[in-house]
Amino acid sequence: MLCSNNSTSPLCSFGSPWPDLNDGLFYNDAVSTSSDSGLTLIHFYSSKHKNSAPLQGWLQRIHNGQITIDGEVVKEPKAILRDGMELVYHRLPWREPDAPYLLQVLYEDDDMIALNKPPGLQVLPGGLFQQRTVLMQLQWRASKGSSSLAIQGSHPVPVHRLGRGTSGILLCAKTKVAKTSLAAYFADGTSLIGDSSNANMEQSKTRKISKIYRALVNGILNQDKIIIKQPIGTMRYPGVAKGLYVASPSGKPALSKVEVLERDSQLNQTLVQVEIESGRPHQIRIHLSFIGHPLLGDPLYDVGGQPMCFDSEHEDESFAEDGGYERPAKPVPGDCGYYLHAHQLVLSHPTKNEQVIKITAPLPSILRTQAETEELM
Numbered sequence: 001m002l003c004s005n006n007s008t009s010p011l012c013s014f015g016s017p018w019p020d021l022n023d024g025l026f027y028n029d030a031v032s033t034s035s036d037s038g039l040t041l042i043h044f045y046s047s048k049h050k051n052s053a054p055l056q057g058w059l060q061r062i063h064n065g066q067i068t069i070d071g072e073v074v075k076e077p078k079a080i081l082r083d084g085m086e087l088v089y090h091r092l093p094w095r096e097p098d099a100p101y102l103l104q105v106l107y108e109d110d111d112m113i114a115l116n117k118p119p120g121l122q123v124l125p126g127g128l129f130q131q132r133t134v135l136m137q138l139q140w141r142a143s144k145g146s147s148s149l150a151i152q153g154s155h156p157v158p159v160h161r162l163g164r165g166t167s168g169i170l171l172c173a174k175t176k177v178a179k180t181s182l183a184a185y186f187a188d189g190t191s192l193i194g195d196s197s198n199a200n201m202e203q204s205k206t207r208k209i210s211k212i213y214r215a216l217v218n219g220i221l222n223q224d225k226i227i228i229k230q231p232i233g234t235m236r237y238p239g240v241a242k243g244l245y246v247a248s249p250s251g252k253p254a255l256s257k258v259e260v261l262e263r264d265s266q267l268n269q270t271l272v273q274v275e276i277e278s279g280r281p282h283q284i285r286i287h288l289s290f291i292g293h294p295l296l297g298d299p300l301y302d303v304g305g306q307p308m309c310f311d312s313e314h315e316d317e318s319f320a321e322d323g324g325y326e327r328p329a330k331p332v333p334g335d336c337g338y339y340l341h342a343h344q345l346v347l348s349h350p351t352k353n354e355q356v357i358k359i360t361a362p363l364p365s366i367l368r369t370q371a372e373t374e375e376l377m
Contacts, residue, residue, distance in 0.1 A: 011116075015102040016140050022131035024093040031085040041067065042077035045089070051241040061322075066090045092322060099132040106169060107359050111178040111351050113156050116361045119167040120336055123158050127334065134158060134170060159183050163282060164334040168213070168342030168361040173350070181350035185209040186279050209347040213274045213284055214261075214367040216339040217293040221270045226258040228287040230305065232280040237307060239332045245281045247290040247305025254280045256287040262369045269296055271369060273343075282333055284340060295338035299331040307331070341367050 029048070031037055036044060045058045045067070053061065065073045068088045069081075081087075104116035115134065122129040125136075135158065142155035156172040159182040173179035185208045233251025234243030255277045262271040270293065274284050285295055290305035302308040309330055341364060349355040363372065 011104050011106065013102050013104045014141050015137050018096070018099065018101055018132050021093040021095055025091040025130060027089045027091065029087040029089075031081045031083055031087070034083070036081060037083040039081050040077065041069070041074060041079045041081060041087075044081055044087070049089075061089065066092065094128075094322060096129055096132045099129065101132070101137060103134065103137055104361075106361055107357065111173070111175055111349070112182065113172045113174060114345065114359045115170045115172065117162055117167055117170045117342075119165050122164045122334065123161050123170065129164075129334075134172075138172065160186050160279060161281070162342060163285070163340070165336030165338055166340045166342065167364065169345045169359055170342070171345065171347075175351075178350040182209075182347075185347060185350075207277070209345070211276055211279075211342065212344040213276070214341045214343045214363060215272050215274055215284060215288065216296045216367060217270050217272060217288050218296055219268060219270065219293045220263050220265060221258070221260050221272065221293060224260050226291065228254075228256045228258060228291060230254060230287055230290045232283060232286055232305075238330060244307060244333065245286060246301075246307065247286050252280060254278045254283050254287065256284060258288070271367065285338065295340055298338040299335045300333060339364070339366055343367075 027049075029044075031039075031044075039047075041062060042055070042058060045062075046053075046055045049058075059077055061067060062077050063075055065075055066089060067074060068090075069079065069085055071086075099121050100118040101121070102118070103121075105113060106116050107114040117123070117134060121134060122132065123134045125131075125133055138156045138158075156174045157179060158170055158172050159179060160171060162168065162170055171182060173182050188208070230247050231249060231251035232245055232254045233248030235246050235248070237244035257275040257277070259273045259275075260270055261273055264270070272288075274288075276283055280286075282301070285298055285301050286305040288295060289298070289301040289303060292303050294301050294303060300307055307330075341361065343361055343363060345359045347357055347359075349357055365373070368376070
């Protein structure tokens with residue numbers, strides 16, 4: 001179904017309920033280097049994929065018959081690998097954590113679709129969420145449709161990410177040309193932040209995309225407007241294989257423009273609007289916590305743009321039922337509970353550059369000003 005892009009038309013939604021179990025996953029490896037040839041099966045997996053499971057977890061998976069060599073199940077951990085062998089690990093189906101599935105269409109044409117993502121829904125597969133994602137709902141929608149996209153086996157794909165706990169506008173491309181253009185819009189905005197030359201300052205004034213968020217933060221911001229230029233880098237953190245993004249003087253440049261919309265001294269919280277001119281992961285959460293005002297309900301980031309609790313040296317060797325690591329006891333980036341909403345997006349059309357599109361995602365009640373609430377009533 002192609003939803004109307006007429007702003008006067010009612011918004012439409014789509015989505016299919018999640019099955020109880022996902023389909024599991026198959027991970028392929030090949031023994032292709034002299035350093036791998038001669039290793040035992042258990043050594044190969046426990047060293048090459050130590051982020052997936054501890055040693056005892058990989059032993060359990062091998063004994064369960066979840067690994068094949070050249071198509072044959074092998075349950076002997078000390079089996080010797082030889083050059084050219086093909087290995088497959090079968091991650092058994094599991095029930096993914098609860099997640100919403102309905103997606104509201106804010107805008108759609110032949111090149112792109114803008115969705116209103118609910119909080120609690122992951123955009124792309126990762127970790128425990130391999131099926132319960134925006135991407136899977138887009139694939140299912142395309143397979144049910146009668147459009148040329150469905151016939152070609154194509155489907156829209158997100159061109160940027162929103163945190164699992166973040167709601168609001170998610171932009172997806174429906175064609176390769178649109179995907180290339182939209183991805184460039186996001187990349188160009190980020191690349192300009194680190195260059196203070198006059199040429200790039202002028203370019204930044206004519207950016208092809210502008211992103212405005214609403215957020216609710218702890219404490220009262222005294223200034224009406226704040227520009228945050230704190231770089232963002234990574235640090236080792238349990239449960240986050242590639243490192244946790246944090247405020248770091250040695251990180252990459254990032255810029256956020258914060259404007260106070262409403263202060264509530266009784267509840268000690270402030271409603272703000274944030275425009276980001278770069279797209280670092282968790283940028284708004286990090287920047288607002290860096291200036292001493294973490295998002296209300298954020299379980300991870302504390303004052304200073306750092307995690308609330310941290311012990312990088314502790315490695316937990318316990319494993320879950322499927323052999324993988326237990327869910328981290330400490331907060332991780334995908335945990336929800338904070339209030340952050342991608343509210344407005346203004347962009348040049350990816351294939352019709354002269355056309356400027358403004359997309360707005362309705363605000364959750366907690367992120368409306370008192371005047372906006374009264375106007376709706």
